Amino acid sequence: xxxxxxxxxxxxxxxxxxxxxxxxxxxxxxxxxxxxxxxxxxxxxxxxxxxxxxxxxxxxxxxxxxxxxxxxxxxxxxxxxxxxxxxxxxxxxxxxxxxxxxxxxxxxxxxxxxxxxxxxxxxxxxxxxxxxxxxxxxxxxxxxxxxxxxxxxxxxx
Amino acid sequence: xxxxxxxxxxxxxxxxxxxxxxxxxxxxxxxxxxxxxxxxxxxxxxxxxxxxxxxxxxxxxxxxxxxxxxxxxxxxxxxxxxxxxxxxxxxxxxxxxxxxxxxxxxxxxxxxxxxxxxxxxxxxxxxxxxxxxxxxxxxxxxxxxxxxxxxxxxxxx
Numbered sequence: 224x225x226x227x228x229x230x231x232x233x234x235x236x237x238x239x240x241x242x243x244x245x246x247x248x249x250x251x252x253x254x255x256x257x258x259x260x261x262x263x264x265x266x267x268x269x270x271x272x273x274x275x276x277x278x279x280x281x282x283x284x285x286x287x288x289x290x291x292x293x294x295x296x297x298x299x300x301x302x303x304x305x306x307x308x309x310x311x312x313x314x315x316x317x318x319x320x321x322x323x324x325x326x327x328x329x330x331x332x333x334x335x336x337x338x339x340x341x342x343x344x345x346x347x348x349x350x351x352x353x354x355x356x357x358x359x360x361x362x363x364x365x366x367x368x369x370x371x372x373x374x375x376x377x378x379x380x
Numbered sequence: 381x382x383x384x385x386x387x388x389x390x391x392x393x394x395x396x397x398x399x400x401x402x403x404x405x406x407x408x409x410x411x412x413x414x415x416x417x418x419x420x421x422x423x424x425x426x427x428x429x430x431x432x433x434x435x436x437x438x439x440x441x442x443x444x445x446x447x448x449x450x451x452x453x454x455x456x457x458x459x460x461x462x463x464x465x466x467x468x469x470x471x472x473x474x475x476x477x478x479x480x481x482x483x484x485x486x487x488x489x490x491x492x493x494x495x496x497x498x499x500x501x502x503x504x505x506x507x508x509x510x511x512x513x514x515x516x517x518x519x520x521x522x523x524x525x526x527x528x529x530x531x532x533x534x535x536x537x
Contacts, residue, residue: 224450226489254446254514256493259416261446261514289411289418332383336413357411357418357514 225251225263233265238273238373245314248272252361260361264354266297266347271314274300274321274344274369277337280362285339288358292329295352299327299335299345311346320370329354342369382408382420390422395430395530402471405429409518417518421447421511423454423504428471431457431478431501431526434494437519442496445515449486452509456484456492456502468503477527486511499526 234250237243244267254261264272277285290299298311303325310328313321323342327335337343391407394400401424411418421429434442447456455468460482467485470478480499484492494500 224489229489253448253491254493256444256446258444258516259446259493259514261418261448287413287415289413289416291410291418332386334410336411336416357416359415 225253229253238368238370240372242314244270246271246273246317255361257360260356260358262356262358262361263293264352264356266295266352266354268349268351269311269346270351271311271317271346272344273317273373274323274342275366275373276340276342277362278340278365278367280365285365286359286362287337287339288356289334289336290329290345291334291355291357292331293353293355294331295350296348297329297345297352297354298348299329299343301325301327301337301341301343310348317370320368320373322369382410386410395525395527397529399471401427403428403430403474412518414517417513417515419513419515419518420450421509421513423452423509423511425506425508426468426503427508428468428474428503429501430474430530431480431499432523433497433499434519435497435522435524437522442522443516443519444494444496445513446491446493447486447502448491448512448514449488450510450512451488452507453505454486454502454509454511455505456486456500458482458484458494458498458500467505474527477525477530479526 229251235243237247240246249265251263279285300323302323305324309326321344386408392400394404397403406422408420436442457480459480462481478501
């Protein structure tokens with residue numbers, strides 16, 4: 224439930240790869256202080272947020288974040304045993320940058336909390352997804368991506 | 381959007397006053413770690429959450445919380461100038477425990493962030509309200525209530 228003025232402030236991230244429909248995300252940040260952050264992630268069908276971890280920041284641990292699926296479906300990959308055939312394929316040419324394969328499927332109402340410094344990537348299902356993210360302070364600059372071609376979060380408007 | 385099993389875990393708080401429809405709240409906590417907390421507050425029409433502040437806790441500042449109205453309307457009172465006639469009356473016999481009167485009206489999609497140690501109380505409108513609360517770790521034991529008859533958060537199931 225976002226306001227019209229919030230929708231107008233939506234950011235599109237493409238991570239500098241120039242293919243946001245494959246590797247990218249639409250984000251609306253609606254709470255962001257020194258201690259708390261809340262975002263809505265609006266994902267196109269089969270869009271991928273590339274593998275990364277939230278490294279420690281000055282004075283404390285990295286970002287901790289909880290994902291709660293609101294609509295659609297999202298497949299979250301974290302360290303741990305690969306449970307069987309994966310429901311997702313990495314974007315073309317990006318398989319080497321997906322190194323964790325323990326799959327967690329989030330349907331509406333399902334959630335998962337990621338502790339700091341945990342590698343993770345995720346991809347929406349065939350219909351896309353809306354996911355709420357609740358976290359400690361957003362520290363994008365401390366994100367460490369597995370893919371060496373991703374330097375930082377690039378925003379396309 | 382709460383799951384059925386989460387609804388079944390709803391807590392009803394009456395603060396030991398025994399009149400939860402007047403002074404009380406229904407709460408579902410769906411994220412609660414050492415650093416982040418997310419709750420849904422489900423308020424009956426004209427229900428009041430009594431005035432309190434989140435005092436510092438060992439090792440740091442008190443709880444910081446953002447309220448975002450999802451449905452209905454909520455009137456939030458914080459320190460500052462009284463802007464005119466108030467839209468709310470405190471519950472019967474409890475007026476002395478409402479000392480801050482700067483009113484903020486939250487309709488669906490509106491939100492407000494309360495910094496630690498800020499006195500506040502709130503009351504839902506005539507239809508009730510659903511409010512999402514995003515905060516640092518929930519530290520109910522550090523809450524300081526203005527009303528001396530409120531000793532602690534009492535939960536009625």
